[in-house]
Each structure stands twice: as C-alpha cells, then as structure tokens.
Amino acid sequence: MKRDNKDRAGFTRRAAFIGVVQLGVFGAIGAKLYKLQVAQHSKYAMLAQANSISERLVAPERGLIRDRFGVVLAGNQQHWRALFMQALAPEPAAVLDNFARLVNFSDAERARIAADLGDRPGYIPVLLKDYLDWPDMAAIEVNTPDLPGVIVEVGSSRVYPYGPALAHAVGYVARPNQREAKADTVLALPGMRIGRTGVEAAQDLALRGSPGFVQTETNVHGEIVRQVAHDPGTPGQDVTLTIDAGMQALAVQGLGEAAGAAVVLDARTGEILAMASNPSFDPALFDKGVPAAVWDQWMADPKHPLQNKATDGLFAPGSTFKPTVTLAAMKKGVLTADTILDCPGFLKLGDHVFWCDNHTAHGEITVTTALQVSCDVFFYQVALMTGIDPIAEMATALGLGTNLAVDLPNVASGLVPTHDWARARGIHWVAGNTVVQGIGQGYTQLTPLALATMIARVGTGLAVGPHVTRRVGDVLQAGATPQDWPVLDIDDRHLAVVRQGLFEVVNTQAGTAYASRLMIPGVQMAGKTGTAQVHDNTAAEKQRNFNDMTMPWADRPNALFVAFAPYDAPRYAVAVVIQHGNFGAQTAAPIARDLLTYAITHDPAGRDVPLAGGGVANAPVVPGGPLPAAVPATVPVADTQAMPDGTNMVVQ
Amino acid sequence: MSGYGGVMRRPLRDRSFGFARKFLRINWLFVLCVCLLAGVGYAALYSAAGGSPTPYANSQIIRFFAALLLMLAIAMVDIRIIAKFSWPAYAVGILLLLVVMKFGHTGLGAKRWMTLGGVEIQPSELMKLFLVLGLAAYFHRASYERIGNVLFLLPALLAVLLPVGLILKEPNLGTAVIVAAIGGTVMLGAGVRWWKFALVIGLIAVAAPILYHHLHGYQRSRITIFLHPGSDPLGAGYNIIQSKIALGSGGFSGQGYLHGTQNQLNFLPEKQTDFVFTIIAEEFGFLGSVAVLGLLYAIVAMALYTAMTCLHAYGRLVALGIGVNFFLYCFVNLSMVMGLIPVGGVPLPLISYGGSALTAVMLGFGVLMSVHVHRDVEFAGRDASAGF
Missing domain, CATH: 3.40.710.10 (DD-peptidase/beta-lactamase superfamily)
Structure with missing residues (x-):
C-alpha cells in the first residue's frame, strides 16, 4: 500500500508535467491561431479574395448614331461569342486545344489569339470566337468542365440599317489593331471597336463610353459560381446627326x-x-x-x-x-x-x-x-x-x-x-x-x-x-x-x-x-x-x-x-x-x-x-406663311409624294 | 493516508457495485464534451457539403451514435477484465497490421486500409489503443526497481518498435511517430527514468538526417514543402497555403456559417477529412476555433484527471495513454492545418469525416470511461496476468 502510494505520487508528478506540456501546446496552437486569424487577418482575407474573386472588364455599349429625327443609322446587334480568361485556367494551352477541337477556327485566328494572350493583362479577356452559332454554343456548354476560363456571353456588333446609303457619312468601325490595343488597354477588350471613318471616327471617343467590370466568384477549377458585382460601365453617348x-x-x-x-x-x-x-x-x-x-x-x-x-x-x-x-x-x-x-x-x-x-x-x-x-x-x-x-x-x-x-x-x-x-x-x-x-x-x-x-x-x-x-x-x-x-x-x-x-x-x-x-x-x-x-x-x-x-x-x-x-x-x-x-x-x-x-x-x-427665325440678313418674308411639312422623313422615300397643290408628283 | 486511502477498494465480484451505479459513475461531463465535438463535426461537415447533410454529415453522425453506444457499453465492462485482454488485443493489432500490409488496399499512395465486416478500418488507428493496453499491462505490477532495469524495459521497447516499424512500412510516417510518442509517454508515466528518454531523443536527433534519406519521395517532399511552402503553390505546398488562407480569412468572428469562400469554393482539398478544422476557423473565426480548442483540451484534461485519480497502475497508464493519443491527434492535425508540421494523414478526432479514426477514438474513450468507473477497484492482485 505504501509503495503503491509512492508510485501514485510519482505518477501524479509526471502526469501533471504531461498535463502542463499539453496545456502549453494547446496554448501555442491558440497563440498561432490568434496570429493567423486576428493579427494577420487582412493579409489572408486578401489572399482569399484573390483566390476566389476574379474581375474582368467588359466593353461598354457603343453609342448609337441617329439621324436628325431619331432614326438609327448605326446600331448594335447582339450575338454570342466566346471569351477566354487565362487567369482562370490552370493550363491555358490545354484549354485552347480543347476549344479548338470543339469549334473550328483558322490558323490565322489561332495566331491572333496566341498574340493576344501574350500581351493582355489577366483582367482583360481574350476573344476566342465571335458570332457563335448554335452547334458551337451547345458544344461549348456541354464541355464546360474541360474549358475552365472560357466564357460564353452576349457581345454586340455594329449594324448599319441604311448600309451603303450612309456608309461615307456615318463611317464604319473595325477592331482595333494590336498597336492600338497596346496603347489603350480599354481597346483590347473584346467587343471594343474603333471608328475608322465618318462620324464613327469623328465622334469615336463620345461613342465609345467607358468600360464596366464583372466580378465573379470562381471555384478552384475556375468555374464561375456566381456573379458578385456587375457594373455595365458607361455606355457611349448617342450621336444625333443633321442628316435626314x-x-x-x-x-x-x-x-x-x-x-x-x-x-x-x-x-x-x-x-x-x-x-x-x-x-x-x-x-x-x-x-x-x-x-x-x-x-x-x-x-x-x-x-x-x-x-x-x-x-x-x-x-x-x-x-x-x-x-x-x-x-x-x-x-x-x-x-x-x-x-x-x-x-x-x-x-x-x-x-x-x-x-x-x-x-x-x-x-x-x-x-x-x-x-x-x-x-x-x-x-x-x-x-x-x-x-x-x-x-x-x-x-x-x-x-x-x-x-x-x-x-x-x-x-x-x-x-x-x-x-x-x-x-x-x-x-x-x-x-x-x-x-x-x-x-x-x-x-x-x-x-x-x-x-x-x-x-x-x-x-x-x-x-x-x-x-x-x-x-x-x-x-x-x-x-x-x-x-x-x-x-x-x-x-x-x-x-x-x-x-x-x-x-x-x-x-x-x-x-x-x-x-x-x-x-x-x-x-x-x-x-x-x-x-x-x-x-x-x-x-x-x-x-x-x-x-x-x-x-x-x-x-x-x-x-x-x-x-x-x-x-x-x-x-x-x-x-x-x-x-x-x-x-x-x-x-x-x-x-x-x-x-x-x-x-x-x-x-x-x-x-x-423655327421657320421665321431671324439672322438671315436679306431674306424677304416668306410668301404664304410656313412651308408645308408633309410626311415624316423617317418613312423610306416613297414613289409618289403628296404635293401641296393636291397633285401627286413622281419623285424619280 | 491520501484522500483515496479511505475509499473502499472494490473486489472483482462486488454485488453492491451494480450496473446502475456504474452507469451513474461515468464521467458525463466528458460524454457531453464528446457529444458537443460531434455536434461541431456535424455542422462542419454540413458546411463542407455546401450546406447539405449529405454526403458527409448524416452518415458521420450515425457512425458517431453507434460508436457512442459502443463506448458506453465498454465503460460498463470491468477494467480488470479488459486488462486480461490487453496482450491478446496487442497481438490482434500486430496481426491486422501484417494483414493490411499483405492484403490491404491502397489509399493516397499507402497501404493503410482494410475492410473488416464491411467496415473500412485502419489497423494503425486500433494499434495505438492496443499498444497502450499492452504497455499498461506490462508495467501494471512492475516495481520501481524493475523499471530501473534496462533489461526489463527492452520487451516494452520492442513492443513499441514492432508496430512503429510496421506502420512505417505502410508507409505512414505521421502515425508511426504518434505511436512511438504514445509508447514513450506511457513509459514515462510508468516511471522510466528521464535520462533514458533524453538518450533516445538524442539518438533520434543524430539519426534523423540518415533516416531522411530513407524516407519515401512523397514523405521527403512533404518535409521540404513544409519548410518552403511558397516554392510550389499549386503542388503539394498548395494545401498548406490554402489552409492558412482559410484560417486567416476567418478573422476574429468568421465569415459566417456556410459563407467561407475557401471552403464553399473548394479551394481546400480533403477539407471534410484532414482539413475540417479550416471550415470551422474560416466560418466561425478565432472565437469558433478557440471554442473547439477548449473542448478538445477539456477532453485531454479530463483523461488526465481520470489517470491521476485512478488507484491502480493499469488504469492510470491506460487513461494517460488514451488521453495522450487523443492529444496527439489534435496536436498533429491542428499543427498540420496551420502549417507548423509537415502534412500527414491525421484527422481531427470526432470532427473529421471518416469511420476508422472515430471508431478507434471512441473505443479508447470506452476503455477510458471504464477506468473512470472502475478507478477505485481492487486491482493489485498477485497475478501478473499481463503475461510476465
């Protein structure tokens, strides 16, 4: 009994020592947790955000060009296109190979994509293919897991309802070239167009607008989980012309x-x-x-x-x-x-x-x-x-x-x-x-x-x-x-x-x-x-x-x-x-x-x-009052038009 | 006369020490802490599945309740009867390790798992408990003098090294180190002299560089990556980095339940098993992690309390060993999650998803509760039933 007690006393001492060591270890763990979670929180919170939040710029909608009565002369038409965010793809080259297997594109396009990937910052997506048709869309959607970083979204292209009739006055837009895209990263955005001639060129900056952004949360595979924030940017201003x-x-x-x-x-x-x-x-x-x-x-x-x-x-x-x-x-x-x-x-x-x-x-x-x-x-x-x-x-x-x-x-x-x-x-x-x-x-x-x-x-x-x-x-x-x-x-x-x-x-x-x-x-x-x-x-x-x-x-x-x-x-x-x-x-x-x-x-x-406006130095008074304002000019030119005297005159 | 001197020692067949009295003597505060941790585990696994009870949370809680029943049942078994099965259990453990080596299936590059009666088990988990039982039985009746005898210690040392060697062979470095540490702690509790520990630790320190060269490639890379986690962000060091980001982004009060981005967006591999703590830390913050830490330590402390209040050496050593086993689980897992030690396949007991560790830990807790219930039984008989 006596030895037993002596044993127990020795055990108790050693057990207490172990207990103290264990408490110390838990304390150290707690201290380390404090350091990680409280002291260094902001650092890790930032890293967590960088992990999961990806931001990309989106092209603003180009402003419309209208005639003096509001008829659209240059508008935007929506279509589907595929973009690629290389920051979201663990292996961009493999993704591009997969994409090329699903959707046809030429060697020239591949070369352009490779050049774009080389000199665009990560938050600027690269255009893979414009004007996707339904089979392409379906192929991409079905194979989403093999295409991390590939985004299918609505893009807009420029349309000219009057086509050749106003081609010179309104002008046209084209994709910015590599040099322009490098000089102004906004122009590197897929969907951005630059006015080359006519009003499109003269009013390019007003029509362009400023880009917005989309913040998306992505999981570890680069798949988009949800959209965190969306700023459509400032669409370009509409330009109204004097043209009828x-x-x-x-x-x-x-x-x-x-x-x-x-x-x-x-x-x-x-x-x-x-x-x-x-x-x-x-x-x-x-x-x-x-x-x-x-x-x-x-x-x-x-x-x-x-x-x-x-x-x-x-x-x-x-x-x-x-x-x-x-x-x-x-x-x-x-x-x-x-x-x-x-x-x-x-x-x-x-x-x-x-x-x-x-x-x-x-x-x-x-x-x-x-x-x-x-x-x-x-x-x-x-x-x-x-x-x-x-x-x-x-x-x-x-x-x-x-x-x-x-x-x-x-x-x-x-x-x-x-x-x-x-x-x-x-x-x-x-x-x-x-x-x-x-x-x-x-x-x-x-x-x-x-x-x-x-x-x-x-x-x-x-x-x-x-x-x-x-x-x-x-x-x-x-x-x-x-x-x-x-x-x-x-x-x-x-x-x-x-x-x-x-x-x-x-x-x-x-x-x-x-x-x-x-x-x-x-x-x-x-x-x-x-x-x-x-x-x-x-x-x-x-x-x-x-x-x-x-x-x-x-x-x-x-x-x-x-x-x-x-x-x-x-x-x-x-x-x-x-x-x-x-x-x-x-x-x-x-x-x-x-x-x-x-x-x-x-x-x-x-x-x-106003018809009776001043400022015309030597204009005599218009006889017979205001001139007749006939059919709206927005109607396509008719073969016959009502004449003030009630007759119909064939306008050639 | 100590406080316990006056307590009546209960003989093996004590009619006054019936089922009901034993049941009430279970440390219910301990059971409560175990249940609370299981509840935390349920919440974490629910979150790990993106806010769903399947596939982890429900199946784990069912396993837990089964294991809880097993634990309470074992708590009712007289510790002296358990003691009789110490060496047979040890022998079974070794046998299972041999079987798993020969027939076990591979998981994550190591042969650790085997299926027994439809249940996946890791024999190394069971071995920890059986080693504790074996060593406690060995030292139960040993006198102070005999413990001072090096020759007397040799069988115990072999009893530790045999499973350590087998587990290393699996290969499972982490568990091998834990098993060795458990064996050492039980020996320390048995009264082995301090200098002998110093000697062994010194020898290991000298041998470590040599051993390093005999490690498997993945074991070595774990150590290398641990030392330089930034060197390979998407390779093996990725886990450590993502895990630390999860902990750190939790902040003081957490990102909110089910709103941890690291967890919900799957930046953490194996988050429902080894890295389950990051879910709690990220979503409940420092407050949540400290609360869990407190619960874990409460269990460690209550195991030590049981050891210190037990009147027989077997119970003391068993309780100490089981407590230390649990402590080491926690220590290794948490240190791993925080990037303090190299990553190894060690789950956080009671919280991580998986049946093997849970079963082993709850079995141990059953024996621990049995010690607690039977802490003052008459158990110093002449027999050296442990086999020597």
Missing part, C-alpha cells in the same frame, strides 16, 4: 449608277441634310473583317467606292465657279449689274483662242445674262479684269479652297490658286491661266461639300459652315441655329445680282437649267450648271465638240449643279457632281431639283429650327 435619312435615301437613289456626290445643306445653318457618295460599300463588313476578295475589288474599282467624294473628291468646279468670279469682280469694282461685255464666241489672247461653249456668240450681254446662258467669254474677260488673287479671296469668303472645319475626317480643302501659290509651286502664271480661272477650270479643285457651302452662303449671305453632328448625347452642338453664323462681308446688292442671274438660269426658258425648274407653285430655286473638263483639252479638241458621248467615259467632262431654294427665302442648298456625266444641266440638275423638291415639301430643317 429620307433625304439621304433620295440622294442615293438620284445618283443611281453614276459615280459622283450629292450634298444637301440647310442653307441657314450649314447642317448637312444629305451627303451621298457613289458608288458605296457595305460598312458592316469592317466590323467582322473585310473579305480579301471584296477588298481587292474595291481597290481595283476606278470609281473608288471607299472614297467619300462629297468631302474628299476634288473636281474642277467649271461654270459653278462663275458666281464667285462675279462677286470678286463686283467687290473689286470692275463689274456692275449694268456692265455690258461682248461675246463673239471666242476670246483671242496672243496666239491662243479661248472658245465659248459650242463656239456660240452671245453678243453684248450683262452679267445676269452671262450667268443665265453660262457665257464663257464674258467671264474670261471678267477674270482678266479682276485677277486671280481677288477671285481667290472671294472664293475663300464663300468657303471654297479653304478649311471649313467640318466635323468629319478626310475633308479636303480643295484649291483656288493665287499668285503666291503659283510662285511657291514654281508655276509661271500667264494671262491664259487667269482666263480659264474665270470659268472654274485650270488649277481650281473643289469638293461637292465646298460647292454646297458656297451656294448656301450666296443664297443666305451667312458664312455657314457645313457640319454633320447635331447632338452629342443631349447637347446641341454649336451651329445649329442661323444666329450661330456670322453675316458674310459681301455687299447685299452684289449678292442680289448674282441671285438674280442664278434665278434666270433655272426659271427662264433661255436658262441652262430651265428643264429642271421646281414644279412647286410659288417656290423657285436658283442655281448654276457646270460642265467641267477633266483634263486640258487641246485646241483641236476644243474645235470639236468636247463634251461628246462618243468619248471614253474617263475623258468625258464632269457634270455639276449647285442650287438653293426657295429663291425668295433661301432655305436649302444643294450641290451635285456627276463624274463624267457630260452636261451639268442634263445629269446633275434633275437630281438637285428632286432633292430640293423633297426639301421644300418635307422641310426637314423646319421641324427643328
């Missing part, structure tokens, strides 16, 4: 198969109501990538479908330049409304003979008659009296050969030569150069948009500038009202003389465009025809009838027509250029007539700008 889709369609229809351009302006604001360039192209092709065959075809086409001929096409203005010459001469004081000059059918200058059109002798005429019948000899003499520098100065005042600060990319300034310009180019300027300057030939090169601006300024006396953007978001852009534009520094009486001449061009039987006069009671237009040589005709050619349908297409003269209407309260201005269309009066004027008829009957500008 209805009038645009009519302009395209009017040009038909011909190469050329037609521009309609609100003459009091410079708002571009229609701007057609022919031939055109399908802008939607750029969103997906233009097929090589189509691209080659475009490049080989002598009519240059990709070029916006309204803003970038340079043409000799021909006789449409005569109002400018007239105003320059009157400003210089060498010409008045009563000045009479003789036209014997030619002008002899030294050894050289400059012929009047068709060698016609117009006799002794005033400037209005000269404009009416488009006498060349009259303006040869006026140009010689005036000199090229005053002509160029007046041209600049009317918006010709100058930078018009148009809110579009690729707008050519054109050229109206001066002595300085000639000297700089090493050109020996002779009197003969000045002579042809009088009829808008020679070095002078202008765009249809500039010609439309010129005729708008002549009509209204306002220094309007052409522009295509009316609103960005809800903000009305400057220039939308006549008050935004200064009055031209040109004598009203001089303008009145020119307008009178242009009136007679259209509304008198001897006028060159009498056949294209408006058929609207009480409303007249005033305009000027132009038939411009496309290269320096030899004297021998001039002896012949140079505007002959037997000539090769590329050698035929360009046909031009500029006009404004109504004559007594100028409201709309139009310029039409038909490449190699021979006579302006024959091919260009009817198109201009149809456009102005539409403008007067539909009055697209009148529905956003």
